[in-house]
Amino acid sequence: MRGTAQYVMPPHGGCLGRAFPCGVIVSSVLFFRRPMETPEEFTKIESIFVRHRNALLVRGQFTPIYTDYYLHLMQHEIRPPAELDQMLKDAMAMLALHLVARPWAETIAWTANLRAPRINLFVTGSSFEQAITGRIFTEDVREPDRNYFYSQTTAIEGAKPRMSTLEILGKDPIAWVSQYYDQSEQRPARAFRLDDENFALLAAQPDCDLAWLESLDEAAVAKISETEETTLLESRQFRFHCGCTLDKILPILGGWKDKPEQLFEGAEFINIQCPRCAAKYRVTRDMIV
């Protein structure tokens, strides 16, 4: 054997096993290998005009986004309860569809502050960045007297964001969409959860056949291309991606620079979570001086 390195293969596979003789663990390889730019990793979202009904249909199949979302949870050892996990996935799908119904150059963030479960659900995304991300806050969440929904839209970098706040009913992100469109977009819209992680959003255009829009159910939306005259307007791509790095996270701790003891409380390191995607970063004292 050359040198002193020993390459011990674990008895079983798994994320902490050594993938290669260089010692890179399987999970690292998994993440380094993530082919971020290949089309398979993106969810394609189509924007379709439904002629004669005068409605915009936006739809997509979200398995690629959800696959990367679960890889992210695995990497950072995040284990949300099933109900919250589903709510976050639904909200990411809804925001991605809404982004495609909106102009390209917008970055939008939604926060839902709920009474029960008492959580802050946060999602954000941008068509330009082709990215969507989000997380759920369960600790230190203000108990609101009702469920609130906050939307922040930034059109151009540096411009003042447009904020809207509304009360929402229920805890289903699919149902929030029509409430949001009624109050903030001033036009009716309906969202649908279809089979096989497909989602659709229908938004009224001028002279929309509102009775038809109101009559739609999941089955009718699933076969709309066969029953209605449609025109594909454009398609955009989204992936699950935050873009956070340790360098971007560290400035959050700037206020502790002069009082590291209060932050570390004797510990050698602390774990900081990204406020956008909950990714965990290990921070040591020397990093914040």
Ligand SMILES: [Zn+2]
């Ligand atoms: Zn992040």
